[in-house]
Amino acid sequence: MGQLEAEVLAALAGLGGSARTAELVARLDDDLAYTTVNTILHRLHEKGLISRTRTGRHYRYHLTVDESELVAGRMREHLRHASDPVGVLNRFVRTLSGEEARQLREMLDDPGESR
Known part of the structure; x- marks a missing residue:
């Protein structure tokens, strides 16, 4: 897309x-x-x-699609094609606001919980 x-x-x-x-x-x-x-x-x-x-x-x-799933799929696709996916994630995380970083930590601590 x-x-x-x-x-x-x-x-x-x-x-x-x-x-x-x-x-x-x-x-x-x-x-x-x-x-x-x-x-x-x-x-x-x-x-x-x-x-x-x-x-x-x-x-x-x-x-007809869930926007969050669509965007997450695009992010996974970009990571799959990156030569250094860990580096990409690192740069992405560094761009998060404090609130976004807090929410990400919560999700990582409890990945089964639906948001």
């Missing part, structure tokens, strides 16, 4: 998992054209990551 696809999925999740193209364009930080966002949504639909329902002349898009 490309960066723009990931950004559109994150924006869709941020809008409660359901939105029209215009709502997504307004939510995205970049100055992406409406047609660009529509193209990305079409690709995501083809990949089965979102579904859509017609509302008048437009579609409303809905997440």
Whole structure:
């Protein structure tokens, strides 16, 4: 999945998992054209990551995947391809805020607990 696809999925999740193209364009930080966002949504639909329902002349898009699982999968994939996965994890951990680091420690101390 490309960066723009990931950004559109994150924006869709941020809008409660359901939105029209215009709502997504307004939510995205970049100055992406409406047609660009529509193209990305079409690709995501083809990949089965979102579904859509017609509302008048437009579609409303809905997440069909859990965003956290999707992002975690991308992180695992990047680590799998890294020549130094421990180094990558080290650099990642160093970028965490204090609160994020605290939450990570809690998860590592009790990995079976669902959050």
